[in-house]
Amino acid sequence: MNEFADSSQRKFTRPLDVERGRVDMTHGGGGRAMAQLISEIFAAAFDNPYLAQGNDMAVMPAATGRLVMSTDGYVISPLFFPGGDIGSLAVHGTINDVSMSGARALYLSASFIIEEGFPLADLKRIVQSMARASTEAGVPVVTGDTKVVERGKADGIFISTAGVGVLVDDLSISGDAIRPGDAVIISGSIGDHGVAILSKRENLDFETAIESDSAPLNGLVAAMVEAEPSIHCLRDPTRGGVAATLNELAHQSGVGFVLDEDALPIKPAVRGACELLGIDPLGIANEGKLLAFCPAEKAEALLRVMNAHPLGRDAAVIGQAVADDSRLVRLSTSFGSERVVEWLNGEQLPRIC
Amino acid sequence: MNEFADSSQRKFTRPLDVERGRVDMTHGGGGRAMAQLISEIFAAAFDNPYLAQGNDMAVMPAATGRLVMSTDGYVISPLFFPGGDIGSLAVHGTINDVSMSGARALYLSASFIIEEGFPLADLKRIVQSMARASTEAGVPVVTGDTKVVERGKADGIFISTAGVGVLVDDLSISGDAIRPGDAVIISGSIGDHGVAILSKRENLDFETAIESDSAPLNGLVAAMVEAEPSIHCLRDPTRGGVAATLNELAHQSGVGFVLDEDALPIKPAVRGACELLGIDPLGIANEGKLLAFCPAEKAEALLRVMNAHPLGRDAAVIGQAVADDSRLVRLSTSFGSERVVEWLNGEQLPRIC
Structure with missing residues (x-):
């Protein structure tokens, strides 16, 4: 069907009562x-x-x-x-x-x-x-x-x-193309969308309003692939967040990932809300962020291009792909310890994206 | 998302219990x-x-x-x-x-x-x-x-x-391209889908089982446009049936239509069910039929091509487009009288297609 076109050119007796009317x-x-x-x-x-x-x-x-x-x-x-x-x-x-x-x-x-x-x-x-x-x-x-x-x-x-x-270009960007040594770049802060939805749902009033990051990434991607066609993989960490995305990619590309907790861009208000709600910002949906994977030697140049775009201003290298037969996603914490970032079973946070 | 691919290559502890399990x-x-x-x-x-x-x-x-x-x-x-x-x-x-x-x-x-x-x-x-x-x-x-x-x-x-x-071809088949004089062809019997759904819904047991006509029309269309690229318009009469489709096209092309009741291919079982249910076969959805509109002099050749295809075996010319500032769809009945085929207001038969 193509029903958004006013093909019939008909005149109706009375306009819809948009203010008080309901769909029937x-x-x-x-x-x-x-x-x-x-x-x-x-x-x-x-x-x-x-x-x-x-x-x-x-x-x-x-x-x-x-x-x-x-x-x-x-x-x-x-x-x-x-x-x-x-x-x-x-x-x-x-x-x-x-x-x-x-x-x-x-x-x-x-x-x-x-x-x-x-x-x-x-x-x-x-x-x-x-x-x-x-x-x-x-x-x-x-x-x-x-x-x-x-x-x-x-x-x-x-x-x-x-x-x-x-x-158009001769790109081969795919979830199975990540190689050990690749830099892992996030285009900006994580968790904003999921927390914005949850705060509304739970009627939570945070001191700082947390807004969804929902945004179209086509312009940012166009700038990125033009500058660095050597990008191995791009993926937006929506449902299941960065945790689910990296776990999936680990299996698809046959690698592991090591992330640096201190490098993760998380807004203070989002961090606070996550602590309050008892959820991991790595496990929440984002709607205007992407993860990029590229050869380490290209990371700096790619980051510069991303930082120059309004939707990549806070882009940062957050870790790297490593050889790992167990396909684990590990997070180095600020205390020098390490934890495994699990692929959640999916019970958490339905219907936020 | 692209979630129908088994990208993760994971092994799961136990297979899904498809027989008794439920989506959660x-x-x-x-x-x-x-x-x-x-x-x-x-x-x-x-x-x-x-x-x-x-x-x-x-x-x-x-x-x-x-x-x-x-x-x-x-x-x-x-x-x-x-x-x-x-x-x-x-x-x-x-x-x-x-x-x-x-x-x-x-x-x-x-x-x-x-x-x-x-x-x-x-x-x-x-x-x-x-x-x-x-x-x-x-x-x-x-x-x-x-x-x-x-x-x-x-x-x-x-x-x-x-x-x-x-x-690929230089076709311009569109709802606004029908001209007075064009032949109106239906590719086969009407009302089968709607009656099949309704009979199941109402738990009606008709003597003859009525099956939906649901079918892919891409092969039939390919044969038609290859033989007769002069086709002005094609449309499948789904929601609202032939009645809604012709009324919409009348307004889009700025013409009227005159149909010949005797020429409408309607299976006896469908006709019987419609009488029983008090509905007009012209107003019911079809899911494997198309209406074709072409210059009158091309109709015979086009019909031959359609009749040679399994999904157009019962194709028939059922009327013609006429000049009509009122954009009416009229049906000449077997008794020599005429009735206007209304564009239903839409209350009838929700969720059958």
Whole structure:
């Protein structure tokens, strides 16, 4: 489907009552009520020539390079959080996944599943946030779909986005390409997103407001691969945080990692919140950060490029890949001791990304 | 994310108890439990070199032609129905949307949202059905994502797929390209899918089992555009059926339509079920049918090509586009009278496609 286009050119008797109205089952039925919802909420926000084609698919120009594709489902609770909402997150997250190949993200699709009774005002706010994030990142939402399910059959709203990009250069950036000796670089502070969501969920009032780091990393990646095409791997430490990402990569590349605790950029407010909540900042989702792995001798130059970009200002080398048949992720603590950073079993922190 | 790849190469202590087990929150947490679910259910079924890259995105070869993209969310109830299930439907529906541009569908992504407590056996059955449908259509699922939400926050399972294709030829097939005089062709019998779902939902036992027509139309479309590149428009009459599709196209192209009731291919069992349920076969979803619009003088040749394909065997000319400032869809009945085919307001038949 491609339902964000106002293809019907119809006039409706009365405009939607966005302020007080709610989504009902007719908005997902394929008829006139759905056409009005699309026209007044979606088409009004996602305005681009591909959507305006008004067909069940979007046709874009030919693009040079290998095709790259990714998808992600967003089921977060709460829907609105300091620094973003499910709409901006659904744009950033998928752009970032496409970008982690070194590709240039080109287009997004968006599939909405909405619970009957969901406030039209919230829907409009989410769609507008999504459109703004898409415009800022330069990656348009070219096609979409809306389904409505009965009350009690969803949790407000779920959004699945897919992204397509092209990989022009002769890059081979992959999770299995990390080699012992590679530097491990993080693009900035960790834990911000997870703590922002949790603080909202638990109604915690921290002295310093902690905002999600949700951001599109396509610009940062473009600068990085242009400067250092020798990058071995890029990955954004979302669900499961840096801990899950490094453990997964250790197995994929057949290496171990040693991190330096003192080098980890963690904001004091995030550190404090983690202590209060009893969680490890390494295990929490980030939505605007990436881990980069490159030959040690390239690390300094790469870091300079990252530090020059607004989203890499606090980038730092936090450790290195090592030869390790046990594929362990170890953390050297400030006291000179060492602990193993476990791959959590997954019980912790559901639905924060 | 790209979570259908068994990138971790891990061994798990015990295999999943697929027969009696259920999805729990840990399966969506990004940790070890999720890795096991991915490995034993998803990676086992969706086996292709793109998934095997094991990254958060899939990198495919460069492809020549304009890019085409579409997405659709599948929230049907019941999940299993005569002739298919939510898995096969999620593959066919999105391939069909991409194909309606005349493009060759190349790749699919799949985003799963699963309710805690969902039986692993059902999940496996759905994933295997999806993999089979994808293989049969020749369009691999190259990337995916899985999220788990708490019990009562979804309805078993929702799947959103996105599809990418390329449009090589100099085609301009679009919803706004229909001209007065164009022949309206349907590729086969209407109403089968909607009635199959409804009969299962209402526990109706019809004498003749009615099966969904769910099928991938990419092969049929390829044959059609090769033979007759002059096709003006293709569209699959899913949600809202032929009635909604023609009403939408009437407005998009600025024409009216006149259909011949006697020419509509409707299976006797479907006709009977519609009478019993009090619904109009023109208003029900189809999942393996397309409407084609072409210059009248090309209709016979196009019909021959369609009839030669297994999915177009019962294709028939069912009417024509006419000049009509009111954009009406009219049906000439067998009695020589005429009725207007309304664009339903959408209350009818939610969640059948």
